Amino acid sequence: MNCLFCSIIDKQIPADIVYEDEHVLAFRDINPQTPQHMLVIPKQHIATLNDANEADALLLGRLSLAAAKLATQQGFAEAGYRTVMNCNAHGGQTVDHIHLHLLGGKALGWPPFTDQLKTV
Ligand code: 5GP
Ligand code: ZN
Numbered sequence: 059m060n061c062l063f064c065s066i067i068d069k070q071i072p073a074d075i076v077y078e079d080e081h082v083l084a085f086r087d088i089n090p091q092t093p094q095h096m097l098v099i100p101k102q103h104i105a106t107l108n109d110a111n112e113a114d115a116l117l118l119g120r121l122s123l124a125a126a127k128l129a130t131q132q133g134f135a136e137a138g139y140r141t142v143m144n145c146n147a148h149g150g151q152t153v154d155h156i157h158l159h160l161l162g163g164k165a166l167g168w169p170p171f172t173d174q175l176k177t178v
Contacts, residue, residue: 063099063155077131081117082124084160093163094134098125098141105154107145121158134162 065071067083076096077084087095098121104110110118122141129135139162144151 059103061103061155062153063097063157064103067099067101077124077128079124081120084124084128087159091159092161092166094129094132094139094161095163096125096128096132096160098128098158098160099155104156106151107143107156110156121156125158125160128160129162132162138162138165140166 062071066073066085073085075083075085077098081101082098083101084096084098087097100114100117100121102114102117104114104117125139125141126135129139139160142159142161143156144159
């Protein structure tokens with residue numbers, strides 16, 4: 059299988075790894091959108107959130123817990139941060155291996171992307 063993030067897990071492609079345990083890997087996004095922007099991924103290949111099932115519930119939970127641990131380690135947990143998982147084309151997913159974006163280091167606007175919100 060040709061998957062960019064599986065290649066990072068296998069250390070075939072370099073990445074700035076900031077956290078690793080038995081189930082989860084985290085590394086800095088190559089194109090950061092905030093001063094702190096990391097990706098938290100499962101070591102198991104799951105293409106999109108749509109492909110996850112009941113058996114993956116614990117693993118999905120581990121992604122969030124790893125993100126919180128990482129934010130603490132990096133010193134911005136108290137100030138706050140955002141986690142985002144994009145899914146498929148409308149969600150803006152470009153890499154088909156699920157990943158939780160961990161965004162921090164500055165105050166983020168809410169709601170996001172107000173220019174793209176459609177009022178009906
Ligand atoms: P998505 O758009 O799928 O939600 O997020 C994919 C993220 O992966 C993007 O933020 C993009 O910058 C990041 N990315 C793409 N290729 C690489 C890479 O080779 N290395 C790293 N560290 N990040 C990458
Ligand atoms: Zn993969």
